[in-house]
Amino acid sequence: MKHIIPIIALSTTLLACGPKNTSNEKEEKSAGIYQQDSTLRFVKSQALEVVKTGFNAGDGYGEVWIRDYNTFITLSAEAHKPEVLKENLRVFFRLQGSDGNIVDGFIPAQKAKESKVGYDYIFNELEPNYAGHKNTVETDQESSLVQAVARYITLSGDTAFLSEKVGTKTIAQRLDWSMEFLMNERYDKKHGLIWGATTADWGDVQPEHDWGVYLTKDTHLAIDIYDNAMFLIALDRLMELIPAKKAKWQPIREAIASNTMKHLWDEKNQKFIPHVYLNGSPFPASLNENEIYYHGGTAVAIEANLLSKEQIKVSLDKMIDNVKRSGAGTIGLTLYPTYPEGSFKNKGMYPYGYQNGGDWTWFGGRMIKQLYLNGFKKEAYEQLKPMLKRVIDNKGFYEWYTVDNKPKGSGTFRGEAGVLYDAIVLFEKDDLKQE
Template structure:
């Protein structure tokens, strides 16, 4: 075959492939736009978020890691002043060292109990007090991300200049990032650290409750906390360009160190934990057999994985769902930790954050699949999540391995991430050329 024939045949193959792909895209777009479940879930999400800002009907607090995932949905039904006020409460209760509280609650509802939350007060905040789950390291990054979403959704760039005490919001955002570098930085690994939790969870392995750092805490670096920080730094530098000179090199270093320290190239997965001073688990327990779904999804959002690695990650998640019998790729991890690995009795295998199935993170993976062009795969993996909203008549906090709902039925974080994913599907479908 001469060169000209090869060129012609190659060109024809490209054209035929493009035509086939375009036909598939048209069919998928039509299916998405006609999906009645998507329409219903979107409407239900709007109704749920109208009722407030606490995590769900089982909670009194407004938590930043939750608010970060439904503030865009809230912007559809609340005015910007209301959204802004919630953000300002977190800044008013910010610690002198820059740390950000986990959540806030009206002062009159804060009940001090033995071994319970240690409430945080500030002269800057007359109505609310806060508390901080110290085993987690995502409060600061969650607040920066929430501010970014608020500004993008409302266009309120002046919010950066609003004074909270003697500092502007912009200055307080940067101070929160500095807290992580000063108080949660591992010189050994060049990454931020936290306590030993299950993937993105906020319950450490030691202590019957597990939300406070104790003498038994084992510190480690993990993918979720560092990926959340990378996203926050990107958001902050976009909102406050003057911070870029200082923070861009730091961002680059953290991204490189994350992949060097936490990425298992051979197994194409993230190592669950790399410990600062030794693992709390027995030598015969291979923790690296566990695959973290939630942290991997956030790592993709942080831009750490390429398309080939993303596809491999998705394939592994789907395989884990089949092997476990779970309902969706919101499966926190697979396999789960053994029953003895956590003192908290709710952290049994496939319980709560130890292998529970959370739409709250599963839909974040859906969002990233759409962002990276895996729309067909995203639609296939989205359907189990929207199906169960309809079947169970609610946005439940998590699901058991046999797909039974648990926790709050008005979990706004789940509503928020599903809403954004559906919006992304619609945006993609409407851009397909017919």
């Protein structure tokens, strides 16, 4: 888990003022409907300013995190040369574990030695300059790296990167190895799905510990939609990058998809259940956990092509209803209803705090993109607007927002900037198609 810390002062490059409409009336009438919306252009321009300043998750973090970098590498390509993007990816491969696992993030080695954060830092002779750390309650680092590499190659056309060697293995071999790690170390044969610790939706905090970032003897292992959907997307990207691996991974991909819907999809309630537990639940029997709706995991499941168009519409309707019931600002609401007070030992996981019902554009923006791609353009645009508005109102990109729409966590949060940029570009392209 990224430390829950006070809000850090915003970068001086950010949002000194709101959007200004400089187009004359004739130009606006001839422009596409989305080009007339100055907030799209303004937030896009500010996202570009944010990403120029670095690759760490936000100004509250020293590390470059793969789950974050995966969501803003496309935006980064607008401000940085391909070699810079590629070097960040190389660091993750140099720090890859002897079993194929991928670290969460990396930080300069000297800073790691001086750090008092509490991570067990990982060092590797292949990478003298950086140290890594791995949150072991997560099961998305490997999937995130495969997706990030795919995005880099799509942007750059640099397929030669796959043949580049890190140590004795090529990048292609290391990508394949990272997927094998999940099958070897995080695969439950009974359900045919991968597992992690119990967390709130896509979160990285388990309930059984004051911090909650490491598997312990008290951990309750569980299967959830987010981990498995991320794995499916990664397998799709891996087979696109390395067609020769399709015979190996396609049957696994099909089995994971089938088992996900078999074990996690609640047909009656048209939603994903929060968890399938492998050694019991950490929550009291009085909690009906299946009443909780996971917004983030559902958005990623749509990206993994698990839901039909009809199911996507039902999912959106449920999200909108949850926003109304909770009073939250956007469908970036992590989950609803929240886990009760005291469900997590980590004090930051109070109801509507952090990942327990905090409102994260980092995932809400992904839902916007999937709505657009699945034919719900009008709905996507309507749900995007309040996300753009609060960037302008708060003069920055923040990590998450409270139920009453107040900014929290790290400022200059690049994951938020990245997913908003991706969504805005879709709408811009839509206007161009219609001209």
